Amino acid sequence: xxxxxxxxxxxxxxxxxxxxxAVVPLFPVIAAQLGADVPTAALVASALVxxxxxxxxxxxxxxxxxxxxxxxxxxxxxxxxxxAGMLFAPSLPVLAAAVFxxxxxxxxxxxxxxxxxxxxxxIAYRARALSLLxxxxxxxxxxxxxxxxxxxxxxxxxxxxxxxxxxxxxxxxALLVFGPDPEDAVPVPRVTRSSGDSRLAEDTGEPVxxxxxxxxxxxxxxxxxxxxxxxxRLGLAAASLSAVRSARQVVLPLWGVSIGLDAQTxxxxxxxxxxxxxxxxxxxxxxMDRFGRLWAALPAMVLMGxxxxxxxxxxxxxxxxxxxxxxxxxxxxxxxxxxGILLTLGADVAPQDDxxxxxxxxxxxxxxxxxxxxxxxxxxxAVVSLSVATGVIGVIGLAGAAGFIRWVPRFVPRTR
Numbered sequence: 424x425x426x427x428x429x430x431x432x433x434x435x436x437x438x439x440x441x442x443x444x445a446v447v448p449l450f451p452v453i454a455a456q457l458g459a460d461v462p463t464a465a466l467v468a469s470a471l472v473x474x475x476x477x478x479x480x481x482x483x484x485x486x487x488x489x490x491x492x493x494x495x496x497x498x499x500x501x502x503x504x505x506x507a508g509m510l511f512a513p514s515l516p517v518l519a520a521a522v523f524x525x526x527x528x529x530x531x532x533x534x535x536x537x538x539x540x541x542x543x544x545x546i547a548y549r550a551r552a553l554s555l556l557x558x559x560x561x562x563x564x565x566x567x568x569x570x571x572x573x574x575x576x577x578x579x580x581x582x583x584x585x586x587x588x589x590x591x592x593x594x595x596x597a598l599l600v601f602g603p604d605p606e607d608a609v610p611v612p613r614v615t616r617s618s619g620d621s622r623l624a625e626d627t628g629e630p631v632x633x634x635x636x637x638x639x640x641x642x643x644x645x646x647x648x649x650x651x652x653x654x655x656r657l658g659l660a661a662a663s664l665s666a667v668r669s670a671r672q673v674v675l676p677l678w679g680v681s682i683g684l685d686a687q688t689x690x691x692x693x694x695x696x697x698x699x700x701x702x703x704x705x706x707x708x709x710x711m712d713r714f715g716r717l718w719a720a721l722p723a724m725v726l727m728g729x730x731x732x733x734x735x736x737x738x739x740x741x742x743x744x745x746x747x748x749x750x751x752x753x754x755x756x757x758x759x760x761x762x763g764i765l766l767t768l769g770a771d772v773a774p775q776d777d778x779x780x781x782x783x784x785x786x787x788x789x790x791x792x793x794x795x796x797x798x799x800x801x802x803x804x805a806v807v808s809l810s811v812a813t814g815v816i817g818v819i820g821l822a823g824a825a826g827f828i829r830w831v832p833r834f835v836p837r838t839r
Contacts, residue, residue, distance in 0.1 A: 430602075431598070431602045431603055431604075431605050432536065432539065432605050433536075433555065433556065433559050434595075434598050434602075435495055435499075435532060435536075435595045435598055435599055436532055436533070436536055436556065436559045436560065437559045437562065437563065438591045438592075438594050438595040438598070439499070439502075439529065439532045439563070439591065439592070439595055440559055440560045440562060440563025440564065440567070441562070441563045441566060441567055441570065441591055442563075442567070442587060442588035442589075442590075442591030442592060443525065443529060443563055443564075443567065443588065444563035444564040444565070444566065444567020444568060444570075444571075445567040445568070445570045445571040445574070445584045445587050445588060446509070446525075446567075446571070446584050446585055446587075446588045447468075447471065447564070447567065447568075448567075448568050448571060449571060449581050449584050449585075450464075450467055450468040450471065450522055451464035451467070451468050452581050453509065453512075453518065453581060453582070453585075454467040454468070454515060454518060456581075457512065457514065457515050457518060458515065459515055463515065466519070467515060467518055467519045467522060468522070469794075469797075470519045470520075470522040470523040470526065471522050471523070471525060471526040471529075472526060472790070472793065472794045473523060473526065473794065474522065474523035474524060474525065474526025474527040474528075474529070474530075475526040475527065475529050475530045475533075475790055476526075476530075476787060476790045476791060476794050477523075477526075477527060477530075478526065478527035478528065478529070478530030478531060479530045479534060479783045479784075479786040479787040479790060480783045480784065480787055481527075481530075481783075482494060482498075482530045482531040482533075482534040482535070482779075482783055483534055483779045483780045483781070483782055483783020483784065483786075484779075484780065484783065485497070485531065486531075486534060486535050486538050486779035486783075487777055487779035487780050491535035491536070491538055491539050492535075492599055492604050492605075494531050494534075494535050495531060495532055495535050495595070495599055496596060496599050496600065497531070498528040498529075498530075498531030498532055498535075499528070499592050499595050499596040499599070500596065501524060501527070501528050502524065502525055502528035502529075502592050503589060503592050503593075504521075504524060505521045505522070505523075505524035505525040505528065506521075506525075506585055506588055506589040506592065507521075508520060508521025508524065509521045509522070509525075509582075509585045510582055510585050510586070530786070530790075533560070533786065534779065534782055534783060534786060536556055537553070537556070537766055537769065537770065537782050537786070538778050538779045538782055539605060540552050540553050540556060540766070540770060541769075541770035541773050541775065541778040541782065542775060542776075542778060543605070546771075547712060548712060549712070549767060549770055549771075550707070550708040550709075550710075550711030550712040550716070550719075550763060550767045551705070551708035551709060551711075551712050552708070553708065553763045553766040553767045553770060554704055554705055554707050554708025554709075554711075554762050554763030554766075554767075555704075555705065555708065555763075556763070556766060557704060557762045557763040557766055558701075558704035558705060558762060558763075561700065561701050561704055561762065562701070565697055565698070565701045570584075570587065571584040571587075574587055646780040646781050646784060647784045650772075650774075650781055650784070653772050653830075653834050654784060654785065654788060656826070656829075656830045656833075656834070657768065657772065657826070657827075657830040657831065657833075657834045657835075658785060658788045658789070659788070659826060660823050660826030660827050660829075660830055660831075661764075661765050661768055661769075661785070661788070661789050661792075662788050662789050662791060662792030663724075663792060663819050663820065663822060663823030663826065664720070664723070664724060664761060664764065664765060664789075664792070664820075664823055665765065665789040665790065665791075665792035665793040665796075666792040666793060666795060666796035666799075666816070666819055666823075667724070667727045667728065667731070667796070667816060667819060667820040667823065668727075668758055668761065668793065669792070669793035669794070669796040669797060670731070670796040670797065670799075670800055670816040671696075671727070671754050671758060672797075673796070673797045673800050673801075674731070674734075674800060674809075674812070674813055674816065675689075675692070675693050675696065675747075675751055675754070676689055676693060677800075677804070677809060678734065678738075678747055678809065678813070679692060679693075679747060681738065681809050682738060682743045682744060682747060684744060684747070688744075692747065692748050692751050693751065695748075695751070695752065695755070696751040696752055696754060696755035697755065698755070699752055699755035699756055699759055700755045700756075700758045700759040700762075701759070702759065703756065703759025703760055703762065704759060704762035704763070705762075706759070706760065706762075707719045707723075707759070707760050707761060707762040707763050707764060708762070708763050708767075710760070711763070711764070711767055716764070716767060716768060716771065716831055716835050717827060717828070717831045717832070719760055719761065719764055720761065720764050720768075720824075720827045720831065721824055721827055721828065722757075722760055723757045723758070723760040723761035723764065724757070724761070724820050724821070724823050724824035724827060725757075725820075725821070725824050726753055726754075726756060726757030726760070727753075727754055727757035727758065727761075727817075727820045728817045728818070728819070728820025728821035728822075728823070728824060729753075729817065729820075729821070730750045730753040730754045730757060730817070731750075731754070731813050731814065731816045731817030731820060732813075732814055732817030732818070732821070733746075733750060733817075734746065734747070734750040734813055734817075735810045735811070735813040735814035735817060736810070737750070738809070738810045765789050768831070768835065769781075769782055769785040769786065769789075770782075771834075771835045772785075772834050772835065773785070796816065796819075799812070799815065799816075800812045800813075800815075800816065803815055
């Protein structure tokens with residue numbers, strides 16, 4: 424049943440991710456056309472991450488109240504407003520607001536399908552299904568820039584990518600409005616847990632057993648308080664993974680510039696790292712479903728943490744460029760192996776009857792880790808050096824690995 428509905432399940436996120444991936448590299452360029460300097464252009468681009476961070480909790484509320492499809496339809500319509508703002512922005516504040524709105528709507532698409540997978544996909548296939556979901560967003564961020572380059576080459580205008588995003592949004596809305604609704608086609612299975620399930624009810628310390636009745640829906644903030652134990656423990660470990668992932672996107676280009684490489688070489692190295700990352704996205708789901716969540720989370724964090732730490736000691740070596748390429752590939756492998764982990768862990772520990780509010784809190788926490796990491800790298804590099812900043816990210820990665828070792832066995836259900 425789920426495979427027959429795959430176009431409707433994954434189609435909206437693929438279309439949104441392709442359009443978003445095409446416009447993301449052009450945010451600083453459009454900002455510069457409106458008179459922004461480099462720091463201001465970076466600030467405008469960061470509004471996307473801030474918007475997604477702020478959108479998670481409202482998206483969780485919307486999914487739990489009006490459903491996944493309607494939430495995505497509303498998100499798509501609002502994102503069209505962001506597209507219009509980018510096309511006709513008369514000033515930098517308007518452009519920043521438009522970028523923020525796009526990020527805000529991206530949260531709705533991510534959370535809606537995350538909630539659907541949590542409630543409908545059997546746990547034996549959950550990690551693979553969520554790795555595919557994560558892969559749709561990676562596909563957009565991987566293919567989108569190439570589409571943007573082709574559009575600019577054809578039309579000679581950066582705004583052509585924004586028009587492309589608008590077309591993707593219209594196609595997404597049409598698919599959601601006129602296509603079959605997976606929520607209606609796939610019933611929610613009865614929520615049961617075996618005696619081997621280690622998920623904690625409200626973090627009381629007692630394992631959950633037997634069948635659980637469907638409770639009344641509670642608010643987002645009550646949900647955050649109710650599950651404060653798992654959010655403050657496993658959630659922080661997950662936030663560290665998000666931080667390391669985000670730092671990779673910042674550190675690698677800065678490192679290439681710092682050791683004197685030209686832009687073409689840096690782009691090639693970063694592109695190869697991204698290709699390795701994308702190629703491995705489904706392998707993570709296979710590992711998690713067959714051997715357990717920790718078998719994917721731990722190697723990914725150890726690889727990325729160790730890769731950052733080792734890279735930090737190569738800046739002044741005679742073969743710095745070779746080490747840069749090597750550890751960029753290592754980070755690509757680690758990031759590829761981590762595909763779908765945050766989605767899967769969030770689905771595992773969420774209340775299975777009504778997960779949207781919890782997932783909004785979970786995604787807010789993990790996105791906060793991703794938003795803080797670039798600021799941390801910038802601050803440490805400004806005060807000390809880029810090498811020290813890279814080493815700090817490596818330490819965060821290894822600390823996150825220790826957190827996964829401690830908290831995954833406690834909170835994540837063990838399947839037979």
